[in-house]
Amino acid sequence: MNVFFQRVLLLAILWLSFSPPTQAQVDMMAWPSSTEELEQRLQQRVRTLGVPAASIIIFDTAGVRWRGDYGSAAEKENEPLYAVGNLTEMMTSIAIMQLVEQQTFSLQSDVGGRLPELQLRNPYAEQHSLQLVHLLEHSSGLDQRRFRNHYRLHPDAPHIAALNRDPGALQVRWPPGTMSSPSSVNYAIIGALLESHYEQSWQQILHQQVLSPLRLESTFSHLPAVPEEQLMPGHLGLPPRQTESKDRWLWASEGAYSSAADMARLGQFWLTKGRDFPTSLLSAETLSSMEQPRSTLASDAGLIYGVGAGVDTRARFAYWHGKTSSVGGHSATLRYAPQHDIGYVILTNTDTLLPALEEQIWQFLIRDKGGVMTVPSGIAVEQRWQGWYQLQNPQHELMAPLQQVFDMAYMSRDGADLDLRPWLSPTVPLRSLDGSRLAHRRDGSVVGVLYSGLQGELQIEAHGEVRQRVSTAQALMPAFLVLLSVVILLTHPFGRHKALNNSWMRTFITLSALSLLLLVFVAGSLSLEEAATDNWRSVLVFVFSLTFPLFALAGLFTTLWSWRHEQAVIAKIRCLIAAVAACGLSLWFWYAGWLGLRLWAW
Known part of the structure; x- marks a missing residue:
């Protein structure tokens, strides 16, 4: 239990470190004002977070201004590497x-x-x-x-x-x-x-x-x-x-x-x-x-x-x-x-x-x-830039299908002010400087731009992420269908077990749902470093990414084969819908390259 609370505390501190402060917070936040206060705060964070070792240097054109070594790095006689x-x-x-x-x-x-x-x-x-x-x-x-x-x-x-x-x-x-x-x-x-x-x-x-x-x-x-x-x-x-x-x-x-x-x-x-x-x-x-x-x-x-x-x-x-x-x-x-x-x-x-x-x-x-930047005034952008945007430059192709479905963003417009609201990250408040270049409204730094793609598509780049304008249906339907399919698949096992003569109709779909849950759990527990080796978890990822579509297809085939012999109309319709949902997710897996996923060979 102590480990659990320690993780919660660590995640809270890291979330605050990543989150950009609001303008009100900038005015009120007590930032370190001297090297002594900086040293004290760093020591406190090293102790609280359990940092094993850290070496920090502040420098300018004249040389090193300040240095701090923490944890086991402070005990090294030579330069820690x-x-x-x-x-x-x-x-x-x-x-x-x-x-x-x-x-x-x-x-x-x-x-x-x-x-x-x-x-x-x-x-x-x-x-x-x-x-x-x-x-x-x-x-x-x-x-x-x-x-x-x-x-x-x-x-x-x-x-x-x-x-x-x-x-x-x-x-x-x-x-x-x-x-x-x-x-x-x-x-x-x-x-x-x-x-x-x-x-x-x-x-x-x-x-x-x-x-x-x-x-x-x-x-x-x-x-x-x-x-x-x-x-x-x-x-x-x-x-x-x-x-x-x-x-x-x-x-x-x-x-x-x-x-x-x-x-x-x-x-x-x-x-x-x-x-x-x-x-x-x-x-x-x-x-x-x-x-x-x-x-x-x-x-x-x-x-x-x-x-x-x-x-x-x-x-x-x-x-x-x-x-x-x-x-x-x-x-x-x-x-x-x-x-x-x-x-x-x-x-x-x-x-x-x-x-x-x-x-x-x-x-x-x-x-x-004393270098807090000022936020300049802006020039209004056209209404056509308001709407949904899809991520175009995912860093890892393996995760691209997931990001293209769930990493959507909606950009609202109020004159020169724009708010880019990604589903998976904090809102980015922007201001148009000239109808194209975009400054962050909290510190005035120019971090984005509106432009046209090679085929004239409306695109925005902000903080290194490139997004392309898509319709509301293109933005919402894929995520809706994936989530709906998952909900249908996971609720399917809770039907009345004796309603069907052929129990394998429900069993195969239940096994498919279980394979999907185990696949997500095991893959989520792997770090990128661990995925590089042929360990037991990467083998399980391979097994569950195979059994999930196989059980889905078996469930669909069994449901269609037994359809005429089943008298429970609601039960067999539920089985058919769940089988179709499972097969639909399996097609998405095939498109994403996730079927039989061998992480040790990827």
């Missing part, structure tokens, strides 16, 4: 942009032409080739890597071997250069491009092109190179439980391990635009250009917020460039705000608790800089 996950992309982007500056590559370089051995499948290649800039800005349309490609099986395998091992993730899902969606496959392909050009291993390339010039002395390209005594063990879940450290498969995307001091130095490089670093790395102009997206329809419409080359942007009463990641029981974030000459790094060895610590940091920095 953490998996920094997608922060690796910041280093990989530096290496490839050096070749762009040297004109060895261009941002428009065709990836298929540069890597002919890559098993890339781009059905849009005739008009929309996959270019280097699409990889850098995650606008390639490529899916996330499969679960089985979480961990490295062959220590010395190059990136091209890892990529071709997973051809399903090399299928382009939408025309490259239209919208972005994070995928570790993108930077793994950049890693393969670098290995092909230099004819060296990834470790050698990263060390000579990035780590050595930046003097990142406690950063390592992959797990086997990490000193064991400095490595902080990862933790998963709530409350955090220790997990085994495993080498990531796609090194150029998420393989690096580093210290807070090194990540702060990397942040300084970006914040100062390389001013105090070797000129051979990158020019200030190149670093500035990498902070803004250039390869999506939203960026063409004037949106400078989103995924750039190596860094993305978040808006929290300021524009914070950088990266945030959570892999292998570790979380990491590196953020810097050039307009305030400030940045911060948070590394922790838990996959869930970083937002609760990060909230205290950015609140302190914004209050310290």
Whole structure:
């Protein structure tokens, strides 16, 4: 019971950390006003949440302003090391942009032409080739890597071997250069491009092109190179439980391990635009250009917020460039705000608790800089933009069918003010600045844009999510039919058992409903890390995803076969409706690719 209440408390704190404050809360909230108060609050949250270890640094162009180590990190004599996950992309982007500056590559370089051995499948290649800039800005349309490609099986395998091992993730899902969606496959392909050009291993390339010039002395390209005594063990879940450290498969995307001091130095490089670093790395102009997206329809419409080359942007009463990641029981974030000459790094060895610590940091920095943004006046948008919107850029293709049905949003309009109300996330209050660009009404940051798609469709991008205008029927009917089918299926077993002569009519549908419930329960208990291995739960997912449609079909066949012999009209009609509902859900599973779902091979 104590564990239950601890989880409830942790979830409440994390929900408040994620939730954007209202304008009234901004005026009243007592944000930390000094480093002493910040230290006190962080210590309290570390104790309350049970954070195993965390290292935090605040830096500016002059160097480190403040540092705090918590939990077991405070006991380390040497720099504690953490998996920094997608922060690796910041280093990989530096290496490839050096070749762009040297004109060895261009941002428009065709990836298929540069890597002919890559098993890339781009059905849009005739008009929309996959270019280097699409990889850098995650606008390639490529899916996330499969679960089985979480961990490295062959220590010395190059990136091209890892990529071709997973051809399903090399299928382009939408025309490259239209919208972005994070995928570790993108930077793994950049890693393969670098290995092909230099004819060296990834470790050698990263060390000579990035780590050595930046003097990142406690950063390592992959797990086997990490000193064991400095490595902080990862933790998963709530409350955090220790997990085994495993080498990531796609090194150029998420393989690096580093210290807070090194990540702060990397942040300084970006914040100062390389001013105090070797000129051979990158020019200030190149670093500035990498902070803004250039390869999506939203960026063409004037949106400078989103995924750039190596860094993305978040808006929290300021524009914070950088990266945030959570892999292998570790979380990491590196953020810097050039307009305030400030940045911060948070590394922790838990996959869930970083937002609760990060909230205290950015609140302190914004209050310290007095930098709360003002909300500008707006220009009214046309009535046609009001209505239902469907998500277009899901991050993981496996979950896309579920998101396309249930992740709808309704946008209401009141002159220049718009309210985007997704079903699965908080309302986003927006204001039109010029009939197209959209500012957040609570802090004035421009986080979205209204624009037309390739075929003239009405689309909106807000906080990185791209949604397309759909009719009310298109928005509501799929979710209604799925929910109605589930309700019919789950209530079916409660009919009168003796009303039917052939009891198998109800039994098969009951077994189908039970399979569906068990499938949802077992799949919901799996983490992405656990889904990567052939364990007993992933085997159960495979079994139940097969028995669910098989029992549904058996129930429908038995009902139709026995129809003329059954006298209980209501009972047999209920069986027929339940069988049709089960078969309808089975067809949806088939469309989604969930029948016989083998997570260990996905």
